[in-house]
Amino acid sequence: DGGITQSPKYLFRKEGQNVTLSCEQNLNHDAMYWYRQDPGQGLRLIYYSQIVNDFQKGDIAEGYSVSREKKESFPLTVTSAQKNPTAFYLCASSGQETYEQYFGPGTRLTVT
Amino acid sequence: DAKTTQPTSMDCAEGRAANLPCNHSTISGNEYVYWYRQIHSQGPQYIIHGLKNNETNEMASLIITEDRKSSTLILPHATLRDTAVYYCIVRASQGTYKYIFGTGTRLKVLA
Numbered sequence: 001d002g003g004i005t006q007s008p009k010y011l012f013r014k015e016g017q018n019v020t021l022s023c024e025q026n027l028n029h030d031a032m033y034w035y036r037q038d039p040g041q042g043l044r045l046i047y048y049s050q051i052v053n054d055f056q057k058g059d060i061a062e063g064y065s066v067s068r069e070k071k072e073s074f075p076l077t078v079t080s081a082q083k084n085p086t087a088f089y090l091c092a093s094s095g096q097e098t099y100e101q102y103f104g105p106g107t108r109l110t111v112t
Numbered sequence: 113d114a115k116t117t118q119p120t121s122m123d124c125a126e127g128r129a130a131n132l133p134c135n136h137s138t139i140s141g142n143e144y145v146y147w148y149r150q151i152h153s154q155g156p157q158y159i160i161h162g163l164k165n166n167e168t169n170e171m172a173s174l175i176i177t178e179d180r181k182s183s184t185l186i187l188p189h190a191t192l193r194d195t196a197v198y199y200c201i202v203r204a205s206q207g208t209y210k211y212i213f214g215t216g217t218r219l220k221v222l223a
Contacts, residue, residue: 004155035213042199042213043156058210090155099203100146101211103155 003027004104006091011109013085021076021107023091030096032074036060037088037106046089049074078109085111116200121218124194130187132217134200137181144203145176146211147185149196156199156213159185190221 004025013019025032031050035043045058049068063082068074074093078085088108092101117135124130136145144163148156160167160174162183167174173186187194199216 040215042215043211044213045210048210088153092155099144100158100161101148101156102158106153106155108153 004091004093004102006089006104006107008107009105011107013109013111015111016080017111018080019078019085019109019111021078021089021091021109023074023076023104024072025074025091025093025102025104026072027093027095027102028071029093029102030071031094032068033092033094033101034058034064034066034074034076035090035092037090043090046076078111085109115212116202116214118198118200118214118217120215121220123220123222124187124190126192126221126223127189130190130194130219130221132185132187132198132200132219133182134185135182136200136202139180139202145174145183146201146203147172147174148199148201148213149194150199150216151193151196159198190219192221192223195219195221 007022033048034046037043044060046064047066049055052071055066055068065077088106090106091104094101144161146161147159150156160172162174176183197216197218199213201211
């Protein structure tokens with residue numbers, strides 16, 4: 001089955017620790033995205049990548065970092081510099097033909 | 113990127129048509145209207161998109177006004193599984209991969 005996988009579904013960390021969220025896609029999409037969602041809110045763009053070895057900051061990139069070494073993978077690191085990291089994180093990908101985005105199931109991160 | 117305005121919430125009786133409005137009065141000529149929905153604690157799901165003509169697929173219909181300043185997503189026979197948050201998004205046809213998600217419309221389908 002083609003799709004996007006995110007793991008784990010739930011993640012717990014202590015304050016001050018960096019944590020990396022994984023995102024893998026087998027849709028052969030060039031573009032990948034990371035969003036953050038807080039309760040009752042819409043999605044906000046953290047980072048996006050249009051091609052391997054290239055990525056751009058979204059609207060709320062501070063405290064986050066990404067890499068895009070392979071087309072299939074776009075991991076997100078939540079650093080200790082992110083002041084309020086507890087949130088629902090969603091990864092997505094899109095092709096060049098229609099730009100519709102396909103989303104993964106999300107990772108719910110809780111930092112205490 | 114043009115902004116969109118949607119009602120915060122709506123109710124719809126099961127089996128009836130659900131009509132979800134979206135205002136995008138600042139839309140420009142090359143911007144498409146996309147609709148997604150998000151069922152609780154899941155990733156958003158693509159529904160439909162259009163430029164200026166009305167569109168229909170197996171999930172829904174999209175009606176765009178002639179001046180393109182507003183649109184309506186129609187779920188012809190709503191079921192309980194259609195209960196979700198529906199997002200209307202405007203995106204340029206080229207040059208940007210960015211969507212701007214608002215808070216959407218929370219649709220509740222009632223039995």
